[in-house]
Amino acid sequence: xxxxxxxxxxxxxxxxxxxxxxxxxxxxxxxxxxxxxxxxxxxxxxxxxxxxxxxxxxxxxxxxxxxxxxxxxxxxxxxxxxxxxxxxxxxxxxxxxxxxxxxxxxxxxxxxxxxxxxxxxxxxxxxxxxxxxxxxxxxxxxxxxxxxxxxxxxxxxxxxxxxxxxxxxxxxxxxxxxxxxxxxxxxxxxxxxxxxxxxxxxxxxxxxxxxxxxxxxxxxxxxxxxxxxxxxxxxxxxxxxxxxxxxxxxxxxxxxxxxxxxxxxxxxxxxxxxxxxxxxxxxxx
Amino acid sequence: xxxxxxxxxxxxxxxxxxxxxxxxxxxxxxxxxxxxxxxxxxxxxxxxxxxxxxxxxxxxxxxxxxxxxxxxxxxxxxxxxxxxxxxxxxxxxxxxxxxxxxxxxxxxxxxxxxxxxxxxxxxxxxxxxxxxxxxxxxxxxxxxxxxxxxxxxxxxxxxxxxxxxxxxxxxxxxxxxxxxxxxxxxxxxxxxxxxxxxxxxxxxxxxxxxxxxxxxxxxxxxxxxxxxxxxxxxxxxxxxxxxxxxxxxxxxxxxxxxxxxxxxxxxxxxxxxxxxxxxxxxxxxxxxxxxxxxxxxxxxxxxxxxxxxxxxxxxxxxxxxxxxxxxxxxxxxxxxxxxxxxxxxxxxxxxxxxxxxxxxxxxxxxxxxxxxxxxxxxxxxxxxxxxxxxxxxxxxxxxxxxxxxxxxxxxxxxxxxxxxxxxxxxxxxxxxxxxxxxxxxxxxxxxxxxxxxxxxxxxxxxxxxxxxxxxxxxxxxxxxxxxxxxxxxxxxxxxxxxxxx
Numbered sequence: 027x028x029x030x031x032x033x034x035x036x037x038x039x040x041x042x043x044x045x046x047x048x049x050x051x052x053x054x055x056x057x058x059x060x061x062x063x064x065x066x067x068x069x070x071x072x073x074x075x076x077x078x079x080x081x082x083x084x085x086x087x088x089x090x091x092x093x094x095x096x097x098x099x100x101x102x103x104x105x106x107x108x109x110x111x112x113x114x115x116x117x118x119x120x121x122x123x124x125x126x127x128x129x130x131x132x133x134x135x136x137x138x139x140x141x142x143x144x145x146x147x148x149x150x151x152x153x154x155x156x157x158x159x160x161x162x163x164x165x166x167x168x169x170x171x172x173x174x175x176x177x178x179x180x181x182x183x184x185x186x187x188x189x190x191x192x193x194x195x196x197x198x199x200x201x202x203x204x205x206x207x208x209x210x211x212x213x214x215x216x217x218x219x220x221x222x223x224x225x226x227x228x229x230x231x232x233x234x235x236x237x238x239x240x241x242x243x244x245x246x247x248x249x250x251x252x253x254x255x256x257x258x259x260x261x262x263x264x265x266x267x268x269x270x271x272x273x274x275x276x277x278x279x280x281x282x283x284x285x286x287x288x289x290x291x292x293x294x295x296x297x298x299x300x301x302x303x304x305x306x307x308x309x310x311x
Numbered sequence: 312x313x314x315x316x317x318x319x320x321x322x323x324x325x326x327x328x329x330x331x332x333x334x335x336x337x338x339x340x341x342x343x344x345x346x347x348x349x350x351x352x353x354x355x356x357x358x359x360x361x362x363x364x365x366x367x368x369x370x371x372x373x374x375x376x377x378x379x380x381x382x383x384x385x386x387x388x389x390x391x392x393x394x395x396x397x398x399x400x401x402x403x404x405x406x407x408x409x410x411x412x413x414x415x416x417x418x419x420x421x422x423x424x425x426x427x428x429x430x431x432x433x434x435x436x437x438x439x440x441x442x443x444x445x446x447x448x449x450x451x452x453x454x455x456x457x458x459x460x461x462x463x464x465x466x467x468x469x470x471x472x473x474x475x476x477x478x479x480x481x482x483x484x485x486x487x488x489x490x491x492x493x494x495x496x497x498x499x500x501x502x503x504x505x506x507x508x509x510x511x512x513x514x515x516x517x518x519x520x521x522x523x524x525x526x527x528x529x530x531x532x533x534x535x536x537x538x539x540x541x542x543x544x545x546x547x548x549x550x551x552x553x554x555x556x557x558x559x560x561x562x563x564x565x566x567x568x569x570x571x572x573x574x575x576x577x578x579x580x581x582x583x584x585x586x587x588x589x590x591x592x593x594x595x596x597x598x599x600x601x602x603x604x605x606x607x608x609x610x611x612x613x614x615x616x617x618x619x620x621x622x623x624x625x626x627x628x629x630x631x632x633x634x635x636x637x638x639x640x641x642x643x644x645x646x647x648x649x650x651x652x653x654x655x656x657x658x659x660x661x662x663x664x665x666x667x668x669x670x671x672x673x674x675x676x677x678x679x680x681x682x683x684x685x686x687x688x689x690x691x692x693x694x695x696x697x698x699x700x701x702x703x704x705x706x707x708x709x710x711x712x713x714x715x716x717x718x719x720x721x722x723x724x725x726x727x728x729x730x731x732x733x734x735x736x737x738x739x740x741x742x743x744x745x746x747x748x749x750x751x752x753x754x755x756x757x758x759x760x761x762x763x764x765x766x767x768x769x770x771x772x773x774x775x776x777x778x779x780x781x782x783x784x785x786x787x788x789x790x791x792x793x794x795x796x797x798x799x800x801x802x803x804x805x806x807x808x809x810x811x812x
Contacts, residue, residue: 249518
């Protein structure tokens with residue numbers, strides 16, 4: 027009987043070893059770094075990278091053509107997702123206690139952001155204007171710059187996710203895809219400030235339009251109405267008008283040279299930006 | 312390099328640059344180094360005096376796009392290809408990834424600010440057909456049409472018609488009289504390289520081609536801050552691009568074709584006098600050509616049409632709402648209301664095959680919620696480990712429906728982890744390694760407990776403590792003895808306990 031008691035105590039020791047001391051021993055080891063591959067991949071998984079689209083938007087009716095849908099990321103979903111991903115290699119109860127401790131350590135090392143919001147945009151704009159620029163703002167109008175995802179998932183579907191709570195977003199044409207053109211109705215071209223003279227209205231920035239300054243646009247006569255612009259003439263008149271408007275001055279007040287760079291700036295038609303807030307939108311050019 | 316503004320780039324801004332001239336234009340170069348060694352001592356003996364020059368010449372070539380352009384060099388084209396939109400007041404343009412591309416060759420002999428690339432816009436009915444030919448079809452001599460033919464020395468006639476001018480004819484007009492340069496291949500180029508060409512009628516070319524002066528205005532470069540851009544651009548803070556702009560506005564309600572053409576060496580064929588005076592397409596062999604063959608490095612078409620199909624036009628038509636299913640049309644009664652509520656919360660009804668094989672309908676909701684706050688339902692990983700996905704299924708007793716949301720999340724998480732072999736094996740190895748460490752630590756702990764409790768009086772331990780540390784062999788023996796006695800003790804205790812039971 028004493029031997030039985032002895033064995034029982036031994037067994038209890040074993041049980042205690044499984045339940046208690048391990049955790050203690052693990053904690054003693056917890057300063058060991060977690061392998062970077064693990065945290066990196068789990069971090070990207072927490073940003074839903076690699077997740078089949080059907081899991082994000084299970085029904086097409088949620089995202090009809092030409093629509094934008096705002097969302098907030100469900101932290102419970104991310105927890106379940108990461109819990110599933112870290113469940114590999116968990117088999118017996120002996121493992122479970124260690125496993126829980128390890129997974130908790132892994133999660134602490136990943137620590138995905140808790141407040142994440144974003145939108146899914148399905149529109150021909152996504153395919154037609156590659157490199158769309160998105161700026162998201164919170165209710166205080168602060169730019170949310172912790173962008174987690176901005177990815178084209180399908181030719182016409184864009185996913186955008188950022189930390190923080192989005193109140194409104196500005197979606198703009200890609201800034202290098204600004205286009206060049208003239209005001210066709212008046213066959214004229216309005217001018218922009220290359221540099222801002224002191225006489226300009228307050229808060230004018232280089233690139234803003236100059237009020238009331240424009241030049242006529244002439245077509246080539248040869249060939250008969252083929253709408254070919256007289257580029258060299260246009261450059262000359264733009265330069266002259268810039269001199270008149272004092273809109274291309276060096277800091278010391280002398281005229282700056284007029285080069286293809288200034289010409290390109292003058293030819294730019296504005297980048298369009300559209301603002302979406304929860305239920306509303308407004309357009310600005 | 313002249314910059315249009317000297318202020319540093321701020322977020323999302325664009326800086327215009329007049330030219331980004333390449334340090335070396337495409338072509339063959341040779342570099343000669345001469346080292347002159349001389350004994351500077353005037354009184355040196357005849358033996359010691361020497362005066363010698365060491366000359367070393369090396370040849371190298373700068374290659375550049377000439378007969379074709381890889382699509383990856385094009386960042387974007389505007390108006391977008393195959394797009395319809397209100398483009399009648401817009402000049403087409405193309406953006407290149409390489410900031411020096413438009414100035415790497417020249418329409419004249421010496422590279423200067425004039426770009427060798429131009430965008431020619433054709434209305435559909437006047438657009439010359441795009442022909443796939445070989446680089447040799449730009450000149451008149453017979454040439455081998457494939458690598459095998461070149462090896463066998465077999466030349467086949469060029470397809471260039473006698474009355475069509477092309478680059479060699481243009482080249483012949485450059486330079487001084489009697490000293491005309493020839494159009495030759497550069498290192499790495501072959502006459503059998505594929506290229507695409509268009510044969511433009513002389514009058515049409517004269518009407519729409521830019522003048523030599525205009526080529527200078529129609530190309531510029533840009534620096535753009537890329538921080539707002541998509542993930543693949545992450546490494547680059549700032550992007551440098553070059554841009555070529557067309558000189559012709561698309562006619563309203565017209566389908567238009569834009570060709571990016573090479574004007575290398577064609578300066579004398581370009582119209583003059585502000586574009587009003589056509590230049591004759593003089594052939595090298597004499598006479599005047601009625602067509603000009605140009606290499607088309609890229610081409611696309613678009614339609615200038617509906618005012619709605621602009622960027623803001625599209626976005627104005629975009630409907631804005633939270634991500635959820637629209638409310639059911641005929642939601643009546645409590646069931647309809649329940650469905651409406653679930654839809655409002657972002658749920659979707661999905662067919663569900665249960666573990667037992669029967670089919671039912673269950674609620675599923677993706678990770679993207681249509682509203683902001685939500686209570687903690689699933690704790691962070693580690694707090695409550697799951698063994699199977701079904702543990703995360705939630706049941707609504709009121710409707711008798713299950714919510715498989717988090718079970719699905721768990722399952723896809725596990726599936727994705729297993730799919731990534733590197734992650735799965737690293738995670739498993741790490742876990743096993745840590746578990747082994749724990750087991751080892753525990754073993755040591757238990758052993759030391761047992762040793763202290765029961766083995767201390769044992770003679771073996773006495774032997775261990777008696778063994779001098781300088782004799783590891785003896786200590787090893789003592790440890791072996793301890794292990795043996797422990798094993799014996801365990802065996803004894805287990806057999807006795809079995810009899811006791």
